[in-house]
Amino acid sequence: MKDISPILKSLGFLESEIKTYMAALQNGPGTVLDITKKTKLSRQATYTAIEALVGRGIMSTALVGKKRFYASERPEKLLAYARRHEQEVAEMVKDLSAAVPELEMVAGGEKLMVRSFEGREGLKAFIDDVRVTRPKDVYEIADLKAVSSIFNKDDLKPVQDELIKLGTKRHFIYSGDPFIEKSAPNRYFLPPEINGFKTDLIIYGDKIAFVTFEGKINTVIVESAALARTIKIVFNMALEEAKKTLVNK
Secondary structure: OOOOHHHHHHOOOOHHHHHHHHHHHHHOOEOHHHHHHHHOOOHHHHHHHHHHHHHHOOEEEEEEOOEEEEEEOOHHHHHHHHHHHHHHHHHHHHHHHHHHHHHHHHOOOOOOEEEEEEOOHHHHHHHHHHHHHOOOEEEEEEEHHHHHOOOOHHHHHHHHHHHHHHOOEEEEEEEOOOOOOOOOOOEEEOOOOOOOOOEEEEEEOOEEEEEEOOOOOEEEEEEOHHHHHHHHHHHHHHHHHHHHHOEOO
16 A cells, blocks of 8 residues: 555654554544554554644544544545645645735845945955955946045056966046056946046945045945945946947056
8 A cells, every 4th residue: 555644744744643543543433542453553642643633624533421532533524634735734835925115115125234444444354255255246436536545556456467377357437647557348438527436346246346546545345236236227228328428558
């Protein structure tokens, strides 16, 4: 006979309930003691299993004289129970499906990871983070006059070398005069009247680095996939417009 235990377990039956049902089905009506001898369960476990099976409608009880007998219902009743269970599960799936939009609204969003640095430590932290992140693309918009007032070519060379080593595609929009490297395919310069914003914004992987050069150098690195995606969209739109109107040098 095919072992139906896995099927019954999938319907929520406990091992003790399966043993009790099968023992009573194979041996006919019996007392708790009779069933216990067949299943090797404790008397308490047998009572608990019988109570659950009677509640499901697949086991019945009858008083004969002073003894109470228990019997498994015919397999058709078990099949009927399985069909009811299937219908109930289908209804629950339907209800859960309707509730998903509300659950999404109350679900906790991603946690922002924010790190802040002062002075040149921010550049070192950014270089280290690039090594860890290994980004496929880097997007940057920077005021080169402000950058060059703090960092020289030697300061920035480790960043460039690391990006080249990783094979990272770089997309730049700059204000000011180039001093970092030779012309690159995706490097565009804003007109002279757009200058003096004294910041550097870099998007790499799921992270955004904000650097300000007004007063103290402050670097803030934010890790957020959603924010990074959004800023990349804006940057790419700006880049497409830059290709039409700005100078590559």
